[in-house]
Amino acid sequence: MRRVVTGHDEHGRSTVVSDGPIPRSREFTSLPGWVSRLPWATEPGEPVSATGEDPTPKVTSLLPAPGGTRFVVLTFPPDSALADPAFDPVAFDREQRADSPGLAELIEPDGMHTTPTVDYGIVLQGEIVLELDDGHRTPLSAGDIVIQNGTRHAWRNHSGRPVTMAFVLVGAERERGDAPSEVPRTHP
Numbered sequence: 606m607r608r609v610v611t612g613h614d615e616h617g618r619s620t621v622v623s624d625g626p627i628p629r630s631r632e633f634t635s636l637p638g639w640v641s642r643l644p645w646a647t648e649p650g651e652p653v654s655a656t657g658e659d660p661t662p663k664v665t666s667l668l669p670a671p672g673g674t675r676f677v678v679l680t681f682p683p684d685s686a687l688a689d690p691a692f693d694p695v696a697f698d699r700e701q702r703a704d705s706p707g708l709a710e711l712i713e714p715d716g717m718h719t720t721p722t723v724d725y726g727i728v729l730q731g732e733i734v735l736e737l738d739d740g741h742r743t744p745l746s747a748g749d750i751v752i753q754n755g756t757r758h759a760w761r762n763h764s765g766r767p768v769t770m771a772f773v774l775v776g777a778e779r780e781r782g783d784a785p786s787e788v789p790r791t792h793p
Contacts, residue, residue: 606630606678608644612657622657627678629661631704635696638682638767641704643667645676649776666707668720669776680769681733681762716759722774724753731768734761755779 612622633639646664649672654660669675686692694714701709712718717736728749735743735751736759745751755777762768 610657613655633700635700640680642678647674649673667705668707671776671778673776675774677772680767683762683765719757723777725773726751727771729769731766732764733768736761
């Protein structure tokens with residue numbers, strides 16, 4: 606995947622400051638086909654970068670603070686990869702925590718998770734299912750978008766092919782009394 610970053614030259618004119626692969630990308634060894642990319646991030650109140658300096662090496666949490674953002678692109682292998690006898694969930698969890706600090710700790714064993722963010726998700730390629738607390742499942746395909754308002758959810762790839770999604774996570778404050786509900790964790 607290619608990332609083009611713009612900025613300004615010494616005269617204040619717009620220019621391309623970098624053009625190449627996304628530096629912060631990881632193909633997981635514990636779950637072949639799982640690819641995580643962090644193309645960009647902003648911190649709350651941060652001005653627009655005139656130089657286009659890559660902020661991703663400094664990111665210590667994939668969960669942005671309120672007003673901050675994270676741009677994440679994930680490729681999900683088919684769910685059948687999780688049933689493969691060679692799949693090691695402990696190794697996958699270790700890789701997730703190294704790659705996605707802040708977010709990985711919120712992922713439950715069944716893949717459900719809740720984040721204090723508003724997420725804009727776009728299915729770039731393939732078909733995936735959004736599952737919510739009540740077991741409701743919404744099929745999505747390339748071109749579909751999801752606005753995730755801090756709700757508990759999981760992504761299910763029941764197809765036989767990888768799915769790639771782009772997400773922009775915007776850090777948000779939860780309203781008082783708007784904590785995630787305690788729901789029995791019985792989802793497959």
